[in-house]
Amino acid sequence: MNTVATIGFFDGVHRGHQCLIRQVQDEARRRGARSLLITFDRHPRAVFAPDSVPPLLTTPEEKMQLLRATGIDAIHILPFDRTMAALTAREFMRQVLRDQLGVTALVIGYDHHFGKPQGENYVDYCAFGQELGIDVVLAHELEGEHVSSSEIRRALETGDVSTAAYLLGRPYSWSGQVVQGHAIGRQLGFPTANLQTSTPDKLLPANGAYAVRVISSTGNSWGAMLNIGCRPTMDNGTDTSIEVHLFDFEGDLYGLSLTLLFISRLRAERCFSSEEELVHQLQQDKSVAMSVLASARDSHNVRM
Numbered sequence: 001m002n003t004v005a006t007i008g009f010f011d012g013v014h015r016g017h018q019c020l021i022r023q024v025q026d027e028a029r030r031r032g033a034r035s036l037l038i039t040f041d042r043h044p045r046a047v048f049a050p051d052s053v054p055p056l057l058t059t060p061e062e063k064m065q066l067l068r069a070t071g072i073d074a075i076h077i078l079p080f081d082r083t084m085a086a087l088t089a090r091e092f093m094r095q096v097l098r099d100q101l102g103v104t105a106l107v108i109g110y111d112h113h114f115g116k117p118q119g120e121n122y123v124d125y126c127a128f129g130q131e132l133g134i135d136v137v138l139a140h141e142l143e144g145e146h147v148s149s150s151e152i153r154r155a156l157e158t159g160d161v162s163t164a165a166y167l168l169g170r171p172y173s174w175s176g177q178v179v180q181g182h183a184i185g186r187q188l189g190f191p192t193a194n195l196q197t198s199t200p201d202k203l204l205p206a207n208g209a210y211a212v213r214v215i216s217s218t219g220n221s222w223g224a225m226l227n228i229g230c231r232p233t234m235d236n237g238t239d240t241s242i243e244v245h246l247f248d249f250e251g252d253l254y255g256l257s258l259t260l261l262f263i264s265r266l267r268a269e270r271c272f273s274s275e276e277e278l279v280h281q282l283q284q285d286k287s288v289a290m291s292v293l294a295s296a297r298d299s300h301n302v303r304m
Helices: 015-031 060-069 089-100 122-132 149-157 161-168 275-298
Strands: 003-007 034-040 074-078 105-108 135-138 172-179 193-196 208-216 221-229 241-246 257-267
Touching (some): 015 105, 060 074, 122 135, 208 241, 221 257
Parallel strands (some): 003 105, 034 074
16 A cells, blocks of 8 residues: 655654645645654664754653554554664665565655755755655645744743743643652642652753643642742752642542642742741732633643
């Protein structure tokens, strides 16, 4: 059967990826073919430059869940190792795309590159495809916008979760397990669940306070405010704490996994002169967070 494919790492499965995938599906329908996404089991830099692998926007499991949700016919994961990295673009198109996967049409952007770098570009890929029996189809960008995983990372690294959500097409998510904390939040009247991640390769947004939605591994959800930082007022040292205060909740969350959906940044982290000043700020944060979350819910902006 004819196969229309595209290839990429697809970290984040952002709006640009989603636009490309829709074009693959449209092209497949036009040709009466199946649609195929080709991705890798690790970031290519893990082979080329392991010390410069960027933090992930999605874990492998999250990425696969999001890709499947697009309705694509098939997904193929290639092991990216030195053997794969050594293939030139032409060798990759012949050995992997044509011979292994039966690709008859490849949808890519004009500036997309694959294979061992040898200075090839879109025009070269078209020539290779003509020789090998693979139609190379030019994809268009999303409504004239350029959306990239790097751009989303930059937004999150500055705490701009609103821009990240716009580029992703959904709020950025991060998950962790509830572990024992110092119980200081409870003493201040703002009990928190302290989170520890099992996926340290995934990007944690910049230090600061955030309005978030929280979904537990049991399926419950709450509005909440979150603090990421070193708790300078409490002289916490350099350890990063991830503490979330759930609104309208009482109970025990220890051992549960919580997924945070970042809706808005409330403020940067700061050191307060006293516990009283900190409590006053937390009260203000809660009021603003509840208002932000209500507005987001009413406008249907909160979704996975």
